[in-house]
Amino acid sequence: MSQTPTAAPFDASNASALLRTLFDTAIAAAQPDVRLAEHMPHRPRGRTIVVGAGKASAAMAHALETSWDGPLEGLVIVPYGHDVDCARIEVVQAAHPVPDENGVQATRRLRERVQGLTEDDLVIALISGGGSALLVEPAASLTLADKQAVNQALLASGASITDMNCVRRHLSGIKGGRLAIACHPARVHTLLVSDVPGDIAWDIASGPTLADPTTRADALAICTRYGLTLPDAVRAWLAGDACESVKPDDPRLAGHTSHIIVSPQRSLDSAAALARASGVEAHILGDGIEGEARDVASVMAGITRQVALQGQPFARPCVLISGGETTVTVKGRGRGGRNVEFLLALAIALDGLPGVHALAGDTDGIDGIDVYAGARIDPTTLSRAAAMGLNPREALNDNDAHGFFERLGDSIRTGPTRTNVNDFRAILIG
Numbered sequence: 001m002s003q004t005p006t007a008a009p010f011d012a013s014n015a016s017a018l019l020r021t022l023f024d025t026a027i028a029a030a031q032p033d034v035r036l037a038e039h040m041p042h043r044p045r046g047r048t049i050v051v052g053a054g055k056a057s058a059a060m061a062h063a064l065e066t067s068w069d070g071p072l073e074g075l076v077i078v079p080y081g082h083d084v085d086c087a088r089i090e091v092v093q094a095a096h097p098v099p100d101e102n103g104v105q106a107t108r109r110l111r112e113r114v115q116g117l118t119e120d121d122l123v124i125a126l127i128s129g130g131g132s133a134l135l136v137e138p139a140a141s142l143t144l145a146d147k148q149a150v151n152q153a154l155l156a157s158g159a160s161i162t163d164m165n166c167v168r169r170h171l172s173g174i175k176g177g178r179l180a181i182a183c184h185p186a187r188v189h190t191l192l193v194s195d196v197p198g199d200i201a202w203d204i205a206s207g208p209t210l211a212d213p214t215t216r217a218d219a220l221a222i223c224t225r226y227g228l229t230l231p232d233a234v235r236a237w238l239a240g241d242a243c244e245s246v247k248p249d250d251p252r253l254a255g256h257t258s259h260i261i262v263s264p265q266r267s268l269d270s271a272a273a274l275a276r277a278s279g280v281e282a283h284i285l286g287d288g289i290e291g292e293a294r295d296v297a298s299v300m301a302g303i304t305r306q307v308a309l310q311g312q313p314f315a316r317p318c319v320l321i322s323g324g325e326t327t328v329t330v331k332g333r334g335r336g337g338r339n340v341e342f343l344l345a346l347a348i349a350l351d352g353l354p355g356v357h358a359l360a361g362d363t364d365g366i367d368g369i370d371v372y373a374g375a376r377i378d379p380t381t382l383s384r385a386a387a388m389g390l391n392p393r394e395a396l397n398d399n400d401a402h403g404f405f406e407r408l409g410d411s412i413r414t415g416p417t418r419t420n421v422n423d424f425r426a427i428l429i430g
Contacts, residue, residue: 005274015428016376018278019359020412022271022319022426023374027363029270030262030419032056032128032193033063039259041189043070046120049186050074050089051110051179053135054128054205055364056193056262058084058091059418061126064191065089075113076126077106077134082416096133097369098151103136104144107174111137114179117186123209125179125188129195129364129420131205132165137173139237146231147171156336157226158329160290161196165206170219170243171234172206177246179208180253190258195364195420197288197324199263211253212245219243264288264323264421267363271426272321280428281318289324289423293338294345294396296326300427301349307429308353316355320427328368334400337368339423340375340411344401346427347377348392354379355430361412364420367402373414374424375405384408 005024050061050072057076062084065072072088079096094103114123138147150171154164169176180188188209196203202210220238223230230238237243246253264287272282285303289296300320307314314320326338339360350356361367361374385392385408395404405411 015357015430016378018280019357019376019426019428022275023359023361023424025274026267026271026424027414027417027419029267030193030363030421032060032262032419035261036060036063036191037067039191039261040067041122041124041257044120044122044187046118046122048072048122048124049113049117050076050124050126051113052076052126053131053208054193055079055082055130055420056128056418057126057131058082058086060128060191060193061086061089061091064124064126075110077103077110079130079134082418084418094134094136096130097155098148099133099136099144101144103134107135107137111174111182114183114186117183119185121186123183123186123188125190125209127190127205127208128193129204129422131208132168132175135172135174135205135208139171139173139243141237142171142233146234149231150228150234153228156330157228158292158327159222159226160327161325162200162203163222165203166214167219167222168206169212169214169245170216170238175206175208176212177207177210177250177253180210180256181246184252188256190256192258192260193419193421194260194263195325195422197290199260201258201260209256210258211248211250213248216243262419262421267421267424268321268323271424275319281314283314283318283320285320285322287323289322289326291326293326293328293342297342297345298349301346304350304356304427304429305353308356317430320429322425323421323423325422328399330399332398332400334395334398335368335370335402336399337370337402339367340401340405341396341399342425343375343377344392344396344404347381348396352379352382356427358427359412360423360425363417363422363424365414365417370402371413372402372411374412375410376412377410381408381410
């Protein structure tokens, strides 16, 4: 399924093409079929049931079907448009990032698949980013509308993925280890595609099959920190001990195993290797960079200027590569999108600095809630915008970077990539 791109030797005229090839390389390295076969469990005496959710789960299911040599059945849930044809594992589509009724029904059917299992049975859980919105089973006293309201508030608040998923785990009847408990006494083998800074396993899709060390007090503190307006039912639920997730000392988790098969670092390493093969030294600045997108852009612009003007701390030509998950606090009327907001803030800060090109995109192919994966900038971005009557600062203040780059013709569209290792940013200094 995956295919690693190649790049031509670098010269200034193909800077944009090189950046796009690095992005494609990062996505190819994150395809589940690259590593899944290395982490296959032993066949059980009993049945093998596959469950899963996330942007990569259908691709993982397809790779599993290819590698597994015994009977197999199950169901995985993916966002609309992220499906892959599978022969034995059913693929169901639902909404992301705000859950819908299809997600509720699909989750109910997924839970039914793991009912009545024995200790001779095996459950293989295929979990990736996006699963938090797709596994929808509101906790006992909550409704889908409650979950949708909290999700929308979290997405607009600027909360980190770690904070968002802490809240989500405590409002769910299936996340935070509860899916693993539903499988008991069967053994659970979880395979993960990481989209979270630091590869914290229980944060990936809010950890449906993994123990959760966070508490309801943590969830309440997060809601307070971001000033979230919570439905009355949600606040009441978080105030009681019944909302607690499954903890690490739960004996029902004994014997369960988990492996991260694809991570952001692997994608960054692959892109860096291709850059070096093209004659451009690559420097990875981190795979877990967080913070407001425009603040991260300000820091990156300072580093870029120092390299471009002083040759420090790196010699030119070079490319600065980074990953992680920035955030956007949406206050304007635009469509948001953390990668394009980063790029627009970077372009403003660089102010047409000669020789600098950059690209930022989400490896799942969807930046925020838009059809675009991201965008690119070059030394002419601001001058071209001015010629078209576009005001970059107004667009940034209105969280309308997607509209800005769309009108410039600099948006990047990949379509759903069926994987997700979060942001990819590359700044090429020629």
